[in-house]
Amino acid sequence: MRHTPHYILDxxxxxxxxxxxxxxxxxxSATSEHGLVASHYPFLLDEEAEQLTLLSHVGRPDETLHELGDHEVLVIVKGxxxxxxxxxxxxxxxIPTWNHVTAHLYGTPQILSDDQNLRVLSRLTDHFEQHVVEPRxxxxxxxxSRRVARGTVGLRLTIDRVDARAKLSQNKPQPVARRIIDELEGDGPYAQSELAREMRRVHDPRDP
Structure with missing residues (x-):
């Protein structure tokens, strides 16, 4: 990402x-055979790890397409x-702009065993199912579930380096920032309540 020190999120x-x-x-992944490869999957934090660590899985044959475990990968988290x-x-x-909260997380994945992968898949499912009336x-x-899991490969990604930004109009006077928040919370064509919430965390921490 563009080097903008006043927006760095660390x-x-x-x-x-x-x-x-x-x-x-x-x-x-920057692979030796296919060049740049990108895929999209849900990731969870490994809450038991002291260092920032992600858990996920990929569907076969993405593990070979990405050459997972052979080199560093980039995980993009878009807020x-x-x-x-x-x-x-x-x-x-x-001059218009685009506000955002984005993290680039880097590390070399550890490929999980079948049993570990099944546990991660169970955690993923339980994590999202907790919000429905009759969770499964x-x-x-x-x-x-074990048979279906064989079509996936689990991974644990310990993050070695981070490049993240929270670009939330920190360069604007507070009256302007408050006006932006009001517009984002309104009903106009560019309303975005979640972005307004992020801006409030920066410009008025008492009102998140």
Missing amino acids: DEVELRRLVRENPWCTIV PHGYISPSWYEPGDI GLHLDAEY
Whole structure:
């Protein structure tokens, strides 16, 4: 990402929150055979690991396509984002921008055993099913779940380096930032309530 020091996000607590709230991520590999390869999968934090660590799986044959375990990969976590109109700025300011919260996370994946992969798949399912009225889990048919899991490969990714940004109009005066938040919370064509919430965390921590 563009080097913008005043937007750098290096707070691990905030990085963990970003992953928790935005689990659908992009994994990118620079492979020896296929060049750049990108896929999209849900990722969870390994809450038991001290270092920032992600858990996920890929469907076969993505593990060979990405050459997982052979080299570093990039996982892109994309949080709330949206267009910021210069009409929300002071008169005479005509340059628009795009606010966003984005993290690039790098590491070399560890390929999980079949049993470990099944546990990760169960955690993924249980994590998302907890919000439905009648949740279903892989434990309801353990043998069938084990057979289906053979079509996937689990991975654990310990993050070695991070390049993250929270670009949330920190370069604007507070009255302008508040106006942007109001517009994002409104009913206009570029309303984006989740982005407004992120901006409030920066510009008015008392009102998240």
